Amino acid sequence: MPVAPFIYCVRSRSGGSVNSVSGLSIEAQRRIEELREVLRQGVRRRAPRADVALREEEAGGATRMAIELQNADSSDENCVLDGVSEALAEHIVANLGPDLMHRVLRRNYSYFDPDEREQILEYARSEAPHPGIVRSLARRFADYLEQNSALNLEGFLTFRLKDYVADLERSVDAAVDEFMLDREYREFVRLLRYFVDVQVPKTPSVHVLLAESGRFEICDEGMHALPGEFAADFRYASEDGEVNLDDLLVSSLITAAPAEIVIHAREAALELASVRTVRQVFGERLRTCTGCSACEPVRDFRV
Ligand SMILES: [Zn+2]
Numbered sequence: 001m002p003v004a005p006f007i008y009c010v011r012s013r014s015g016g017s018v019n020s021v022s023g024l025s026i027e028a029q030r031r032i033e034e035l036r037e038v039l040r041q042g043v044r045r046r047a048p049r050a051d052v053a054l055r056e057e058e059a060g061g062a063t064r065m066a067i068e069l070q071n072a073d074s075s076d077e078n079c080v081l082d083g084v085s086e087a088l089a090e091h092i093v094a095n096l097g098p099d100l101m102h103r104v105l106r107r108n109y110s111y112f113d114p115d116e117r118e119q120i121l122e123y124a125r126s127e128a129p130h131p132g133i134v135r136s137l138a139r140r141f142a143d144y145l146e147q148n149s150a151l152n153l154e155g156f157l158t159f160r161l162k163d164y165v166a167d168l169e170r171s172v173d174a175a176v177d178e179f180m181l182d183r184e185y186r187e188f189v190r191l192l193r194y195f196v197d198v199q200v201p202k203t204p205s206v207h208v209l210l211a212e213s214g215r216f217e218i219c220d221e222g223m224h225a226l227p228g229e230f231a232a233d234f235r236y237a238s239e240d241g242e243v244n245l246d247d248l249l250v251s252s253l254i255t256a257a258p259a260e261i262v263i264h265a266r267e268a269a270l271e272l273a274s275v276r277t278v279r280q281v282f283g284e285r286l287r288t289c290t291g292c293s294a295c296e297p298v299r300d301f302r303v
Helices: 032-046 074-108 114-126 133-145 153-160 162-198 229-239 245-256 267-271 273-285
Strands: 008-014 017-028 052-059 062-070 150-152 203-210 216-219 258-264 286-289
Touching (some): 017 153, 032 074, 133 153, 150 153, 153 162, 162 245, 203 245, 245 258, 267 273
Antiparallel strands (some): 008 017, 017 062, 203 216
């Protein structure tokens, strides 16, 4: 027989009938308003007909919320327990988890200013959360509340959800890495852009034949492949998949120093990161073409 979830249970006699009050108590220090709201919603959703009262009291710097049921049967109690467990899981994912990431960021990466920290948290938030996380946390709360009628939320997070906390810490680290890479990229683009702006064009235009793989060929105005370093670069790129084709395309174009660039490519290839970089570096000097008489015969070139 399973252990009764609602351990604290008071029975009193008044006028011949027996009144019983059973309940759960949740203690928390932070985000009390949000906790109160999710608990209300969770209980109402799962146990709409149960006679439930939410009572609060201060308990040594924390707030204790008592969820009390009047004359409830075990089915009501189970519904309330499910509602409370779900509410606590939602509260962790929506409020306490993000707060914790904030604290981790402040503690481990104090050299970022508040604005940068906010951007980093945006990166962390934009990562899709594990789809079953609320359900899995709710299960763990329910398992605990089936055995214990009182739960301290911060303590539960620290001692019983260590794996979840570790996941959040990892996602902060990953967001910092991503933020740094993006910042380096923006700096790289800014320098190249400056370089291109002050550079005197060596030729009116060049044509880039770009394959969806990212491989490319640079041609002159007559659609003849450029000789020398461009051909050499291209052969190198064809043979060695390790070469960063984005960097190679941008550096080849900077060496060619054209006044105008036309990239001939299929639509999908125009989405490549290399095109994004060329567009950011060369700005209005770039035109794109997805099918013209000049590029049609060479579109399926060997790359
Ligand atoms: Zn074309």
